[in-house]
Amino acid sequence: MSKSCQGLFVEFVKCLRESDCMKASVEHRSVTECAKVSEECAGLRYTFFRCKHGQIDPRTRIKGNKGY
Structure with missing residues (x-):
């Protein structure tokens, strides 16, 4: 994974871990x-x-991603 999107990925995973869907997963959602x-x-x-x-x-691709 490119480093320009890595910060967004970490924030997204942190948000998913703290979401109600993952915490109160009675149906055991993936x-x-x-x-x-x-x-x-x-x-x-x-x-x-x-x-x-x-x-x-x-x-x-020439300029590069704007980054996080």
């Missing part, structure tokens, strides 16, 4: 399911996706 359902971490999920997408986008 991390993937909680990432899709969790409204608390939706902004971080979207920002992380855009960062990863920017790594393969030819316009930002």
Whole structure:
């Protein structure tokens, strides 16, 4: 993983760990399911996706990702 998205990834994982979906997981949901359902971490999920997408986008590959 590129270092430009690593900070976002750490924040996203921390948000998922502290989310209600993971804490009160009566149905034993997986991390993937909680990432899709969790409204608390939706902004971080979207920002992380855009960062990863920017790594393969030819316009930002020359300049580099904006980083975190």
